Amino acid sequence: MSAADWPDRLFATLKRADVRQVGYVPDAGHSRLIERCRADADIRDVVLTTEEEGVALCAGAWLGGQRAALLMQSSGVGNCINMFSLARSCRFPLLMFITMRGEWEEFNPWQVPMGSIVDPVLKLCDAEVYRATEPDEVERAAERAVQTVFGDERIAAVLLSQQLIGKKVWIK
Amino acid sequence: MSGPKLERRAAMATLLADRGDLLVVPGLGSTTWDLAAAGDDPRNFYLWGAMGGAAMVGLGLALAQTSRRVAVITGDGEMLMGLGSLAPIGIQRPPNLAVIVFDNGVYGETGMQPSHTQSGVDLMAVAAGCGIAQCLDVRDQAALTDLSARIKNYTETLFARVLIAPEEPPRVLPLRDGAELKNRFRAALGLKA
Numbered sequence: 001m002s003a004a005d006w007p008d009r010l011f012a013t014l015k016r017a018d019v020r021q022v023g024y025v026p027d028a029g030h031s032r033l034i035e036r037c038r039a040d041a042d043i044r045d046v047v048l049t050t051e052e053e054g055v056a057l058c059a060g061a062w063l064g065g066q067r068a069a070l071l072m073q074s075s076g077v078g079n080c081i082n083m084f085s086l087a088r089s090c091r092f093p094l095l096m097f098i099t100m101r102g103e104w105e106e107f108n109p110w111q112v113p114m115g116s117i118v119d120p121v122l123k124l125c126d127a128e129v130y131r132a133t134e135p136d137e138v139e140r141a142a143e144r145a146v147q148t149v150f151g152d153e154r155i156a157a158v159l160l161s162q163q164l165i166g167k168k169v170w171i172k
Numbered sequence: 173m174s175g176p177k178l179e180r181r182a183a184m185a186t187l188l189a190d191r192g193d194l195l196v197v198p199g200l201g202s203t204t205w206d207l208a209a210a211g212d213d214p215r216n217f218y219l220w221g222a223m224g225g226a227a228m229v230g231l232g233l234a235l236a237q238t239s240r241r242v243a244v245i246t247g248d249g250e251m252l253m254g255l256g257s258l259a260p261i262g263i264q265r266p267p268n269l270a271v272i273v274f275d276n277g278v279y280g281e282t283g284m285q286p287s288h289t290q291s292g293v294d295l296m297a298v299a300a301g302c303g304i305a306q307c308l309d310v311r312d313q314a315a316l317t318d319l320s321a322r323i324k325n326y327t328e329t330l331f332a333r334v335l336i337a338p339e340e341p342p343r344v345l346p347l348r349d350g351a352e353l354k355n356r357f358r359a360a361l362g363l364k365a
Contacts, residue, residue, distance in 0.1 A: 059229050
């Protein structure tokens, strides 16, 4: 596999973990992973209007015996904060993959306020946070998150750095 | 509209009569107390928080448990906070999900302040606009009895607005421990707690 195949390795991790529902708000950094999930007959892809819907979706999936994952951009973490109470209060497994904005060659300064506090906010919400900056770190971080989430019934997030994803092209 | 509005506790009891294997997710606040008053059951997943999340918990559950019917029974205020969730539900349309809103036009838990539905926001129109074909307007006992029968045998995503009276019956508080609620629910489905 080449360095650019990290979304495929992430997808392979989701398949190995038997994730059956994937909630997401459309995101450029996650586009390849979303495409793979949409094309998979055994994964129900659920496009959300806001990220906290996904926190509740993942809880419902677990109540019904399925594993779920939630994909979002860093700005979505702020939308989820109160809904994380559901996962914490009930010890629902909650697996998140978060593409980072506002931290590396960011053109849009409005991405910085939320992007810069994702890590501490998640930790305040009792989430385990793993970060991948290089392509070869993605799979290991994802596997650790899967173990934390479904092994220990915890919240965990893998932060996919903006350096990994590459900068957004503003003028084509 | 004719006649008195439906009483919420009686409405919940009517809906859950002979519930069979129905799985029920109420919303934060009055519908959780109503469900507890109708009789505790491990297949009730009471919400003591997560306002705006009831319908999406129901969606995840319905997608995972395709052989059982799920009824989300929530209030107008709780539904309004998660109004956007009717969009993903309208796309997914699981045939085993019913979303029922007890609409009394007020935020009962916080002092009966008027909700948006009292001033013209139409939850039925929102649900229909999101692509849910079966939207029922329940205003009297006959329509409620019909809904009670339907939620045990429906075969496509269902939305119902039940117009209820703005009253505050005494609170009936169910189990509060979230982990225990989750574990006993899963155990009732034969899943590992």
